[in-house]
Amino acid sequence: MQVMHIFGAAGRISAALFRDAIRTEMFKKILIANRGEIAVRIIRACRELGIATVAVYSDVDRAALHVRKSDEAYAIGPAAAAESYLRMDKILDIAKRSGAEAIHPGYGFLSENAKFAQACGDAGVKFIGPTPHSMKLMGSKTSARQQMEKAGVPFVPGTSRGLATSEEGEAVAERIGYPVMLKAAAGGGGKGMRLVHTREELRSGLESARSEAERSFGDSEVYIEKAIVNPRHIEMQVLADEHGNTVWLGERECSIQRRHQKVLEEAPSPIVDAEMRRRMGEVAVKVARAADYTNAGTVEFLVDEQKNFYFLEMNTRLQVEHPVTELITGLDLVHLQLRVASGEKLPFGQSDVKIRGHAIECRIYAEDPDNNYFPSPGKITVLLQPSGPGIRRDSGMYEGWKVPMDYDPLLAKLIGYGTDRQQTIMRLRRALYEYFVAGIKTNISLFQRILGDVDFQAGKVDTGYLDRLIAKGNPAVVSSAPQGEIEVLERVAAIAAGMFAVLDPAVPGGQSGNAAGGSAGAAETSNWKQKGRAEALR
């Protein structure tokens, strides 16, 4: 029910999907080495394909949704991921004992761990993802860059080795154009980095970058790169079978991020046209081929204001934001991952892939907007979930569940789909209006702010957009309503507070309030109960 359908998108490629009926045998049982919404997503795909599922869970996840939805489930250790979801030995042991033929790693945890992929292979269990060889290649920035440069993949222009003299720096800067970024070769965390706008600033910038690099890293090597001002982060989905066929499935705009964490993604990107999409897609396929890539993967690009795109890295797994691509292509990426991993050929070619409509994903995090979006685990006391036209919800939470403090704060993904971007935005805003979570704090209100923002609506976003929006402050009254209407709503809120006190007395203090479990106001400390008694005696 959560995966809602959307007008006939799936019908388009179905003929192609089933054209190639000959295939190797599909897995009968797989293990899912993950938790949360992605584990539930994979379990659903397996149920659709008639594959039995084996879940694993840590001590704090016994009541988690993925355990409830699976066919078999086994405990793998304490809450700390290092002692449970990251324990390759325990997971492989359960795979063997349960008779699982393959392991789907989801995202995060072991999904990009080449050692784990290797260990699966050694144990005779299929790893649903690329080979350890491809993962290792893409895991190292320098080896990836060398391999990709050979294949003719575009990188941010610059030198990949240290500058000998400031004259050399000036010459390179002249060639690639200002502004340029000077970066310490041994650098990290912004140390030894200088943004240089003009030729006049270059010499002193280089000297100070060098001395800072020397002081910070004991290595004064500094190289030069073109500075990408207000970049966008746009990625391309690729899919490859084990028979040499690789296709691209369209881009995702992922510029709305914070603390290196994506918050909202959409497909297609508002700035990518068919021609640019084809060029990006072809580069992404080139990247995948150069790495002998198999299964689903994502090639990330940095895009400048002139729409030049540069290779950043490849993510060798299923992405969190894969649903937006599914909605605009009508494909099911998890089905395809399973089919490709079982040895099937890709059931369609590049020319069969058609992009239709627009999709936007909101990542619902357990974060407190009143407290600088700090994580907010705890018990969910109320959960009202949206549905209706154009709304897909991939969720790992339920009412009454206690969100553990030990993992990533992603609770669910709310994905809107429509004929165009504007309709998608309207549908999502409507769905967000219906969405309500209490007991813990979530960032649902942030999406009303983003989707209602004129810059977002105009598609004017870059990787600094969200920090700028949040810096405008979190209004005391969180509302998208006009001022005159707010005064009416304030009066409604005042009346409502009184009506709640009379009709639905609850314990102040969310988490203990839940202990009443529906028999409202059962706890001893209830102010409301005392009030109720006072009323009764009056």
Add this chain to the structure above:
Amino acid sequence: MIYEVIVGDKAGGKPQRLELERKGSGWECRLDGQAIDVDAVIPRRDVLSLLVDGHAYEIKREQTATDLHMWVGSSRFAVELRDPRSLRSRQKAAGDEKGPKKIVAPMPGRVVRLLVGENAEVEAGQGIVVVEAMKMQNEIKSPKKGVVKKMMARVGAAVNPGDVLAIVE
């Protein structure tokens, strides 16, 4: 039933007087003396369907250890509701800024660091304790200038929302 209600985060906001009386199947409501006919139904806990002059509102209640919010659609309002006859309400209304102030954990987590000791003088907004949850660290700050009278937080201890970490006076 008579309440005093303050809506919004306006400091020193003037309370409105809210009177609620049953009238037939609905309610007669007076807000600062102005009569309003309302019909109210609780379809489920923490959710209220309110009809005011034919206008329909769905209101959700969100209560935490420290505050009460009403969500009218996508608009959120901080609300303080007092029963003027209740001693506790009167004390709370009078004594919020003066006297000892409890610093409570806003969310579950683990105490990873104490930033000050007992008897330390602290400024308003100064960090007191660091609590970690979901791999992020959060500085819990003092709401007022004063002296740390008591430090209840212990490094390594798990805390729940509402647990008192320290008292500043």
